[in-house]
Amino acid sequence: MFKIKFIAQKELWHILRDPRSLIIAILMPIVMTLLYGYAINLDIKNIKLAIIDFDKTSTSSDLMGRFYNSGYFSEVTNPVSINNPEMILKKGQANAVLIIRPGLGEAIQKLKSMRNIASVSVDNYELGLIVDGSDANMAAAAGSYSSIVVSQVIKDNLPLGFEMPGIKISRQVLYNPDLKSSHFFVPGLIAIILMMISALLTSVTIAREKESGTMEQLLTTPITPRQIIIGKTLPYVGLAILDGFLVLGFGVFYFGVPFIGSTLLLFVFGVIYVIAALAIGIFISTIVKTQQLAMMGAMMVTVLPSVMLSGFIFEIKNMPLVLQIITYIVPARYFLLIVRGIMLKGSGIGLLWVEAAFLIALAIVLLSVATKLFKLRVS
Amino acid sequence: MPDTVIIEKLTKKFGDFTAVDQISLAVGEGEVFGFLGANGAGKTTAIRMLCGLLLPTSGNGTVGGFDIYRDNENIKKSIGYMSQKFSLYGDLTAYENLWFYGSVYRLNKKTLKNRIEELSEELGLHEFLNRPAGNLPLGWRQRLALATSVLHRPKILFLDEPTGGVDPVFRRRFWGILYDLADKGTTLFVTTHYMDEAEYCHRISIMHHGQIIELGNPSDLIQKYQQPNLEELFVQLISKKSEKATDV
Numbered sequence: 026m027f028k029i030k031f032i033a034q035k036e037l038w039h040i041l042r043d044p045r046s047l048i049i050a051i052l053m054p055i056v057m058t059l060l061y062g063y064a065i066n067l068d069i070k071n072i073k074l075a076i077i078d079f080d081k082t083s084t085s086s087d088l089m090g091r092f093y094n095s096g097y098f099s100e101v102t103n104p105v106s107i108n109n110p111e112m113i114l115k116k117g118q119a120n121a122v123l124i125i126r127p128g129l130g131e132a133i134q135k136l137k138s139m140r141n142i143a144s145v146s147v148d149n150y151e152l153g154l155i156v157d158g159s160d161a162n163m164a165a166a167a168g169s170y171s172s173i174v175v176s177q178v179i180k181d182n183l184p185l186g187f188e189m190p191g192i193k194i195s196r197q198v199l200y201n202p203d204l205k206s207s208h209f210f211v212p213g214l215i216a217i218i219l220m221m222i223s224a225l226l227t228s229v230t231i232a233r234e235k236e237s238g239t240m241e242q243l244l245t246t247p248i249t250p251r252q253i254i255i256g257k258t259l260p261y262v263g264l265a266i267l268d269g270f271l272v273l274g275f276g277v278f279y280f281g282v283p284f285i286g287s288t289l290l291l292f293v294f295g296v297i298y299v300i301a302a303l304a305i306g307i308f309i310s311t312i313v314k315t316q317q318l319a320m321m322g323a324m325m326v327t328v329l330p331s332v333m334l335s336g337f338i339f340e341i342k343n344m345p346l347v348l349q350i351i352t353y354i355v356p357a358r359y360f361l362l363i364v365r366g367i368m369l370k371g372s373g374i375g376l377l378w379v380e381a382a383f384l385i386a387l388a389i390v391l392l393s394v395a396t397k398l399f400k401l402r403v404s
Numbered sequence: 405m406p407d408t409v410i411i412e413k414l415t416k417k418f419g420d421f422t423a424v425d426q427i428s429l430a431v432g433e434g435e436v437f438g439f440l441g442a443n444g445a446g447k448t449t450a451i452r453m454l455c456g457l458l459l460p461t462s463g464n465g466t467v468g469g470f471d472i473y474r475d476n477e478n479i480k481k482s483i484g485y486m487s488q489k490f491s492l493y494g495d496l497t498a499y500e501n502l503w504f505y506g507s508v509y510r511l512n513k514k515t516l517k518n519r520i521e522e523l524s525e526e527l528g529l530h531e532f533l534n535r536p537a538g539n540l541p542l543g544w545r546q547r548l549a550l551a552t553s554v555l556h557r558p559k560i561l562f563l564d565e566p567t568g569g570v571d572p573v574f575r576r577r578f579w580g581i582l583y584d585l586a587d588k589g590t591t592l593f594v595t596t597h598y599m600d601e602a603e604y605c606h607r608i609s610i611m612h613h614g615q616i617i618e619l620g621n622p623s624d625l626i627q628k629y630q631q632p633n634l635e636e637l638f639v640q641l642i643s644k645k646s647e648k649a650t651d652v
Contacts, residue, residue: 028507028508028510031504031507031508032508034504035493035496035500035504038495038496038500039493039495039496042495042496043495237489237490237491237493237494238487238489238490238491239491239492239493241457241487241489241491242485242487242491242492243508244456244457245455245456245457245480245483245484245485245562246480246505246508246509247477247480247481247508247509247510248508
C-alpha cells in the first residue's frame with residue numbers, strides 16, 4: 026500500500042515537471058469544449074436561399090418576406106442567373122433556390138374565396154425548391170423549414186372557419202426543447218475527454234518507463250507489477266476526474282446545458298468509466314514498446330471509437346451490422362447514455378442499470394485482462 | 405565464507421536459441437565476481453535470471469539463500485541492480501531519484517535521509533543532488549545509479565556493465581567504491597568487457613556462447629595459460645573455442 030503511494034507521488038512529479046502533459050490535460054478539454062461549442066454547430070440556421078420570382082405579385086413578395094423573416098433563411102441578393110438555378114447552387118451562392126412560378130397570386134386568391142374543402146385539390150399550384158444535397162443535413166432542414174413557412178401561408182389565407190385538412194402532428198420535444206446541439210455534445214465530450222486523458226496518458230507513461238529502462242529497474246525492487254500499475258495510474262484518475270468536471274462546468278455554466286440528475290451518480294459512473302479507460306491504456310502499453318506507438322495506439326483504440334462508434338455523432342442504429350456489434354465493446358457507448366440520461370433527463374439508477382451493468386462488466390473484464398497481460402509480459 | 409549465490413546448470417532458451425547454457429558457479433560473501441565475455445555471450449541474460457527479471461528454462465539456483473523460482477520476493481529485497489542502461493528518471497532530480505528508490509525499499513524517512521547524506525558524501529554527489537538526473541555528466545549519472553542501487557544496503561549487488569562509456573580515471577575511482585562495498589561484506593556480481601577491470605575481480609568467469617569456458621582467479625588463470633595479461637588470455641581462449649566450433 027505504501028509503495029503504491031510512492032509510485033503515485035513520483036508519477037505526480039513527472040506530470041508536474043512535464044509542462045506538455047499538463048497542457049494536454051488541462052487545455053485540451055477547454056479547447057475541445059469551445060471547438061465543439063462554436064465550430065461544430067449542429068443547429069442549422071441561415072440557410073442561404075435564393076428566390077426567383079416569376080409571379081411578381083404582392084402575394085409572392087409577401088411569401089419572400091415570410092421566408093427571409095423566418096430566421097431559418099438568409100437572403101441571397103443578385104443570384105448569377107435566374108434562368109439557370111443550378112448555376113446558383115454550383116457557384117455556392119445559395120444552399121437552396123426557391124422558384125415561385127406564375128400563378129401564386131391567383132392560387133391564393135382561389136384559396137381565400139374557397140367555400141368548401143373539396144375544392145382545394147382542384148387547382149394544384151406548386152412552388153419549386155431546388156436544394157444542394159451535398160450537405161445532407163442542410164438539405165433536409167431546408168426542405169422541412171420551407172414546408173413550415175408555406176403551410177403557415179396557407180393557414181393564414183384560409184377563409185375564416187376553415188381548418189387545414191388532413192392529420193396534424195402535434196410535436197413536443199422533451200429534455201432538450203430548443204434542440205440545441207450543446208446539450209447533445211457536452212455529455213459526449215465528457216466521455217471522450219475522460220477516455221483520452223485516462224487511456225492515452227497512462228499508456229504513454231507506462232511505455233515511457235519501458236523505453237527508458239526504468240521499468241526493468243523497478244522490477245528488480247520488491248515492488249510488484251500490480252503496485253506499479255495502480256500507483257502509476259492513480260494520478261491520472263484524479264486528472265481525468267478534474268477534466269470531467271472542467272468540461273461539465275464549462276457546459277453547464279457557459280453553454281447553459283441543463284443538469285437535472287444526481288452529481289454523485291454521475292461521479293460514480295465516471296470513476297467506473299475511467300477505470301475501463303485506464304485498462305485500455307494499460308493494455309496498449311503492454312503491447313507496444315515506445316511512447317510514440319503508445320500514443321498512436323491509444324488514439325486508434327480509444328479516441329476514434331469514442332467519437333465514431335459511441336453514438337456521439339452518428340446514430341448507432343444507422344450503422345452497418347458489423348460496426349453495431351463493435352459498439353458493444355466501446356465503453357463510451359454506455360457512458361454516453363448514462364451522462365445524457367443523468368444530465369438531460371434526470372434519470373436515476375432505476376433507468377440506467379442496463380448501461381451501468383454493461384459498463385461495470387466491461388471495466389472488470391478489461392482491467393483483469395490488462396493486468397494479467399501486463400504481469401505476463403514483464404516476467 | 406558462506407556462498408551467497410549458487411547456481412547449478414542454469415539454462416535459458418529463447419525459442420531455439422540457447423542464451424545461457426548450463427552454467428554452474430558459487431560466489432561467496434564479500435566476493436567481487438566478474439562475468440566476462442563478448443557481446444551476446446549471455447552475461448546479461450544470466451544476471452537477469454539471478455535478479456528475478458527472467459525465469460530460467462531449467463537448472464537450479466539460490467540468491468542470498470532464496471530459491472530463484474519460488475522466492476523472488478525475498479531475493480528482490482536482498483539485491484541491488486545497476487543496469488547498463490541509464491535507468492533513472494531524467495526529469496527528477498538526483499535527490500528525488502534517491503528518495504523514490506529508497507521509499508520503494510521501505511526505508512523510513514530518517515534512515516533514508518541519513519543514507520542519502522552518507523552516500524552523497526562517499527560518492528561526491530552533494531553538488532548534484534538538486535539537478536535533474538538527466539542533465540548530469542555520464543560519470544556522475546553512473547555514481548547516482550550506483551547510489552540508488554545500494555541505498556537499501558543489499559547483500560548482493562548486480563552490476564551490468566556499470567562503467568560503459570566512462571573514462572579510465574573515473575572507472576578506477578568507481579572500482580574503488582565497489583571495493584569498499586565488498587570490504588563491508590557486499591557480494592558483487594559485475595559484467596564487463598574491459599579487461600583491466602576484470603583484473604580487479606577476485607574471481608572471473610569467461611563466457612562464450614552461453615557457456616562458462618573458464619573460471620578462476622585472474623592471476624592464476626594468466627599463469628595457467630602462460631599469457632602476459634587477461635586481454636591476451638581472453639582473446640586466446642575465445643579464438644580457440646571459435647576454431648573448434650568451425651572444425652566441427
